[in-house]
Amino acid sequence: MRRLAVIFVTMGTALALTAAPASAHTTLTSASPAKDATVKAPSEIVLTYADPVRLPRVVVTDASGAQRQAGAARAVDNKVTQPIHGTLPNGEYTVGWRVVASDGHPVEGTYTFTVSGSRAAAQPAPSAPSPTTTTSTQDSGDSSGWLWIGLLALAIAAATGTTTWLRRSRSKG
Numbered sequence: 100m101r102r103l104a105v106i107f108v109t110m111g112t113a114l115a116l117t118a119a120p121a122s123a124h125t126t127l128t129s130a131s132p133a134k135d136a137t138v139k140a141p142s143e144i145v146l147t148y149a150d151p152v153r154l155p156r157v158v159v160t161d162a163s164g165a166q167r168q169a170g171a172a173r174a175v176d177n178k179v180t181q182p183i184h185g186t187l188p189n190g191e192y193t194v195g196w197r198v199v200a201s202d203g204h205p206v207e208g209t210y211t212f213t214v215s216g217s218r219a220a221a222q223p224a225p226s227a228p229s230p231t232t233t234t235s236t237q238d239s240g241d242s243s244g245w246l247w248i249g250l251l252a253l254a255i256a257a258a259t260g261t262t263t264w265l266r267r268s269r270s271k272g
């Protein structure tokens with residue numbers, strides 16, 4: 100009976116020890132701008148975690164769904180810094196983040212903050228993607244045009260070749 104009790108205690112301790120590292124994913128301890136805060140247009144997002152993190156990815160989205168972060172996020176020890184593109188206009192922004200904790204587990208989350216008193220014009224998003232799309236469409240149109248010209252040339256060459264071959268075989272026969 101006493102032996103059984105010792106076995107149970109040992110098993111319990113072993114379980115507790117193996118369970119401990121699994122719950123050691125890191126957590127976001129503070130953020131700047133803070134969650135639900137109303138601030139002046141920030142130049143960067145700074146996320147602080149309970150433990151060192153790596154491979155950070157931060158996306159700052161405005162109300163229209165346009166992304167406002169500039170470049171990649173950087174992680175130094177337990178701090179992640181994400182620069183912001185230009186001056187954010189007034190409005191609500193969502194910060195989506197993902198990091199890999201020191202135990203190898205990915206951790207992610209989102210929170211929102213509000214920009215007020217910004218001098219930036221209240222335009223929803225940079226309209227850069229539209230001209231790029233138009234250009235790439237034209238490019239593919241041009242290349243398919245060249246493809247057709249190439250195919251036509253091949254068809255003409257084949258037809259000419261066949262005619263020549265037919266003439267030759269006729270003159271032989």
Ligand SMILES: [Cu+2]
Pocket residue numbers: 120121122123124125200202203204
């Ligand atoms: Cu973990």
